[in-house]
Amino acid sequence: MNKKFLLLALSGMLSFSAMAQTIEDNNLYVEPSNRTPEPFLFSVSTLTPDDHSWSVNYSSSYGKRSEELFGYDGVGQQFALKGYLGHRFTLNVNAALGFQANQNVVSSQQVEIIRDVIGGKKVSGLRLGIGLGLQRDFSSVTSALSRITASWEASRWNIGGNVLLGKAFSSNRDKIDILTSLGVQYQLLGSLYGGVEAVGEDLEGLWDPEEAEGGAKILVGPSLNLVPSASRFSFSLSGGPVMFASRSNETNPAAIRELPSQAGLMVRARIVFNLSGS
Numbered sequence: 001m002n003k004k005f006l007l008l009a010l011s012g013m014l015s016f017s018a019m020a021q022t023i024e025d026n027n028l029y030v031e032p033s034n035r036t037p038e039p040f041l042f043s044v045s046t047l048t049p050d051d052h053s054w055s056v057n058y059s060s061s062y063g064k065r066s067e068e069l070f071g072y073d074g075v076g077q078q079f080a081l082k083g084y085l086g087h088r089f090t091l092n093v094n095a096a097l098g099f100q101a102n103q104n105v106v107s108s109q110q111v112e113i114i115r116d117v118i119g120g121k122k123v124s125g126l127r128l129g130i131g132l133g134l135q136r137d138f139s140s141v142t143s144a145l146s147r148i149t150a151s152w153e154a155s156r157w158n159i160g161g162n163v164l165l166g167k168a169f170s171s172n173r174d175k176i177d178i179l180t181s182l183g184v185q186y187q188l189l190g191s192l193y194g195g196v197e198a199v200g201e202d203l204e205g206l207w208d209p210e211e212a213e214g215g216a217k218i219l220v221g222p223s224l225n226l227v228p229s230a231s232r233f234s235f236s237l238s239g240g241p242v243m244f245a246s247r248s249n250e251t252n253p254a255a256i257r258e259l260p261s262q263a264g265l266m267v268r269a270r271i272v273f274n275l276s277g278s
Helices: 002-026
Strands: 054-063 076-086 089-098 106-118 125-136 142-153 157-168 177-189 192-201 217-226 233-244 264-274
Touching: 089 125, 106 142, 177 217
Parallel strands: none
Antiparallel strands: 054 076, 054 264, 076 089, 089 106, 106 125, 125 142, 142 157, 157 177, 177 192, 192 217, 217 233, 233 264
16 A cells, blocks of 8 residues: 555656646746635635636545545545636536446536625635535435635735535435535745645534444644746645544445545645636
């Protein structure tokens, strides 16, 4: 497993180097910007009229102590499209891929529309948003989603967090799933931001001993965000130890989850490309 982890890390470094070379060769640059459409790995942020209107991103995560390297709780692959619809509305669409040993590749889909009800007309200051959405997981179970987003941005600070509620339309799932996240970043040097992110998943397990996804889990770890000047690309990296706050004997491997089903180290990385210019 350690060799596989090293190979994965090496592959990521080579991909980063190749992409940097591609940026230079193709001159994919726009006017300077110190913002990225998605600064945090575990929180969804809203867009404003001052942001790039549309972006796509690819993220990958790895849970070190997962049973299989390629599994729902092993390496995760996700593609997302994000756009500003006007009138303080943000659209977020993503699709994830799941791999299981000796089985076909399966996918999940999610779509959300979020509106800022406080702020949202400019980047700086406080923003508070409320959103609704639908999710289809790896076993084709559909869930209704409701998300609350909060953020505060200043010249060198970026703070954001979410509360996500999900209701799966299946008899063997929880009555409601609860996920919370919080991230804080500070401009360390030039276009490099650093801070910390925390996420709590399946928090209903704190009071429900029959929680259907193994129990409540938390992660707290460092967060880095690189936004190269005048580049359409931005890069984020976060991770840390995954710990159980409660335990349950029930599991649903096909359910979409941010954290692995086992305690251990998790690392997540994201590459964002702005489709629109300045």
